[in-house]
Amino acid sequence: MAQGKRCSIVIPTWNAGPLIERCLRSLKDHGEADRAEIVVVDDGSTDDTTSRIRAACPDSVLVRHDENRGFAAACNTGVTRASHDVVVLLNNDVTATGPFLDPLLSHFRDERVFAVNPRVYQSGDRRPGGGLVRGYLHCGLLRLRWAERESQRETGGLTLYANGAAMAVSRDKYLALGGFDTLYAPFYSEDLDLSYRAYLRGWTVRYEPGSRLDHDHGATIGSRHDQALIDRVSMRNRILFVWRNVRDGRYLVQHVFWMIARSLGGVLKGDPTVPGALADAARLRDAVMKRRRSDPVPVVSDREILRSTSRWAEREIRTERENRTARETAGPADGALERDA
Secondary structure (H helix, E strand, O other): OHHHOOOEEEEEEOOOHHHHHHHHHHHHHOOOOOOOEEEEEEOOOOOOHHHHHHHHOOOOEEEEOOOOOOHHHHHHHHHHHOOOOEEEEEOOOEEEOOOOHHHHHHHHHOOOEEEEEEEEEEOOOOOEEEOOEEEEEEOOEEEEEEOOOOOOOOOOEEOOOOOOOEEEEEHHHHHHOOOOOHHHOOOOOHHHHHHHHHHHOOOEEEEEEEEEEEEOOOOOHHHHOOHHHHHHHHHHHHHHHHHHHOOOHHHHHHHHHHHHHHHHHHHHHOOOHHHHHHHHHHOOHHHHHHHHHHOOOOOOOHHHHHHHOOHHHHHHHHHHHHHHHHHHHHOOOHHHHHHHO
8 A cells, every 4th residue: 555554444244244245345346445444334134254364354453333333333343343444334235346545545644634536436427426525504404415527526626525435544632532423323324424523623534546446335234125115214413414514504494494394394285204303312311412512613604605616517627617608709600500501
């Protein structure tokens, strides 16, 4: 690795023997398993996961939970067990397509860096699958927008959050924040929450286009839960995120207004997603407020976090505007005139 650095790769898994085996073999095939400590957290599997791990990567450190505790708890166990200053978290449905560690590790020379996202593609169709993301308040909740064009993903910079599916993170900072919050169990938003809390402390999350991975998105969650439950949990956690992290008074007023409006709309339409998610979140209110009260005073505002992590999109909009102005100023091209004729 660069400058002789080593890291730990932590992979949580549960009853997904073929996926974890494929992930580990891809790390071996591209030499990364031999350049880092591999920690696999078996989150209470009852299938042949253990034997597949041993066969695919005999030198890996295997940590087992006696029962299924969920993604966040499994990641926290793995990071705690890891031996190195930088930990790379990977989902079991992520595969390496080449060496990817060195570009990620290079960012941690900057003490302000909390985490780094690689350039992720969706397995199969090779569409952009994450890495560079921004967010903005919409209808009372944080709406996320990923860079979908390759032109947007060519340049590194700040990104809103480190994706739990594939990210490198400072172990000390991760543990200082308490790791992924199990408040969001069983899935979704724990990585957004952790990264946002890092930003509130003055740390940053970066995107590294030179590090590439494939992700079979939804291979685990989508295969085990029906869509109605996924939608309700996702909505509940989006609500919890605002309660847990947002301090801006205007944003909070908008949130209250829109939650009332969207809940009433759901009742009138016969769609229980928002009313049910709000009720689920309300049952966790005391736990949320306890966490919020224990947080240190933020050193960065909500508006600055969202503004600074949206600059990649602003660059793209500015470039498109300049190109459009140039075309209008130049008039129709010769080729266009010939076709019109």
